[in-house]
Amino acid sequence: MPELIPNRNIEDFSEATLSINLSSIEHNYNILKSIANGAICSAVVKANAYGLGVEQVSKRLVQAGCNNFFVAHLNEGIELREIIGDNHNIYILHGLKRNQQAAFHKHNLIPVLNFMEQIKLWNDYARELSTNLPAIIHIDTGMNRLGLNIADAEDLARNKSLLSHIDTKFIMSHLACASEPNDQMNAEQLEKFDSVRKLFPDIPATLSNSAGILLNDDYHFEMVRPGISLYGGGNRPKNVDIKNVVDLKSSILQIRNIDSDQTVGYGATRTVKAGSRIATIPIGYADGYLRSLGNNSYLHIDDVKIPVIGRVSMDMVIADITGIDNITVNSKVEILGENCTINSIAELAETISYEILTNLGSRYNRVYI
Numbered sequence: 192m193p194e195l196i197p198n199r200n201i202e203d204f205s206e207a208t209l210s211i212n213l214s215s216i217e218h219n220y221n222i223l224k225s226i227a228n229g230a231i232c233s234a235v236v237k238a239n240a241y242g243l244g245v246e247q248v249s250k251r252l253v254q255a256g257c258n259n260f261f262v263a264h265l266n267e268g269i270e271l272r273e274i275i276g277d278n279h280n281i282y283i284l285h286g287l288k289r290n291q292q293a294a295f296h297k298h299n300l301i302p303v304l305n306f307m308e309q310i311k312l313w314n315d316y317a318r319e320l321s322t323n324l325p326a327i328i329h330i331d332t333g334m335n336r337l338g339l340n341i342a343d344a345e346d347l348a349r350n351k352s353l354l355s356h357i358d359t360k361f362i363m364s365h366l367a368c369a370s371e372p373n374d375q376m377n378a379e380q381l382e383k384f385d386s387v388r389k390l391f392p393d394i395p396a397t398l399s400n401s402a403g404i405l406l407n408d409d410y411h412f413e414m415v416r417p418g419i420s421l422y423g424g425g426n427r428p429k430n431v432d433i434k435n436v437v438d439l440k441s442s443i444l445q446i447r448n449i450d451s452d453q454t455v456g457y458g459a460t461r462t463v464k465a466g467s468r469i470a471t472i473p474i475g476y477a478d479g480y481l482r483s484l485g486n487n488s489y490l491h492i493d494d495v496k497i498p499v500i501g502r503v504s505m506d507m508v509i510a511d512i513t514g515i516d517n518i519t520v521n522s523k524v525e526i527l528g529e530n531c532t533i534n535s536i537a538e539l540a541e542t543i544s545y546e547i548l549t550n551l552g553s554r555y556n557r558v559y560i
């Protein structure tokens with residue numbers, strides 16, 4: 192049975208329902224874990240589990256046997272620690288800043304150390320406490336976003352005192368082009384990572400995000416770090432049974448019959464012919480239905496695809512329902528789901544499924560299945 196979690200502690204008249212299928216997330220987790228065949232399968236739950244609700248998602252992943260979680264911010268890690276308790280590893284991708292050491296320690300959070308200053312902060316702090324503290328060391332292999340450069344990694348390997356009080360759990364890197372399986376950069380980064388790893392021969396390694404897991408076994412190492420594939424987005428090769436997770440449904444606010452040629456919406460960007468029938472649906476860019484979808488997307492009523500016409504407003508979007516029988520204001524409209532997948536809607540908006548998910552609004556009734 193769906194568990195109803197109303198947005199607010201008041202009477203709920205939400206105009207749309209966002210269903211998040213936790214069993215599909217669990218299913219996807221198990222699929223990825225089996226592909227990674229032997230590697231630890233962690234879960235990336237940064238940004239409120241890609242907008243889907245870090246509490247519900249991570250509790251379900253714990254039930255599914257996940258023991259390792261990644262978030263980006265320290266705040267996210269503190270929140271997650273409260274949610275899942277003390278028995279699971281939580282890694283903070285952004286690492287630590289000055290004055291955060293005690294908070295990391297207190298909440299038992301593991302920093303990903305991305306540059307020499309972060310390593311020094313953590314090592315010094317551990318030395319003061321006369322202990323060893325856990326960390327992941329992130330080495331850049333081509334992303335040029337975070338991570339030690341190769342020269343620093345070599346320094347680190349030569350000068351053991353730099354890591355004297357750090358218990359290095361993993362050597363990590365991140366792929367820049369894994370969503371393009373044929374991009375030669377994947378192999379180049381793999382080769383670099385392999386040679387960097389030789390500097391730290393006894394330490395386990397982690398390289399792949401979701402798309403990296405789907406490349407091939409060479410990319411799996413000792414731990415993988417899927418995010419988007421858990422949530423039904425990203426690459427979905429035909430032989431991999433990744434399931435949809437989100438279903439966003441609304442209803443129709445108003446139906447109009449057009450008796451002479453007319454324009455619709457802001458900017459009068461679209462003309463509909465006399466005899467058309469159009470519907471206004473209470474979902475707009477404030478709800479995460481991106482404005483770039485104006486005149487450029489579709490919704491679904493049962494099996495019927497209906498085009499979005501005119502610009503997307505803050506709270507509404509207009510669709511052409513001309514010639515489709517049986518549509519009333521009570522008809523359920525699929526905004527995202529089996530027919531309007533996050534990948535296909537993202538493509539129309541010239542973005543990626545990640546951005547569709549993380550933009551999902553807060554005005555929905557959220558239901559966890």
Ligand SMILES: *Cc1c(COP(=O)(O)O)cnc(C)c1O
Nearest residue numbers: 235365400401402416417418419
């Ligand atoms: C966000 C992130 C991931 C997860 O990436 P997906 O493409 O969502 O699977 C993995 N590793 C790092 C370093 C990340 O920042």
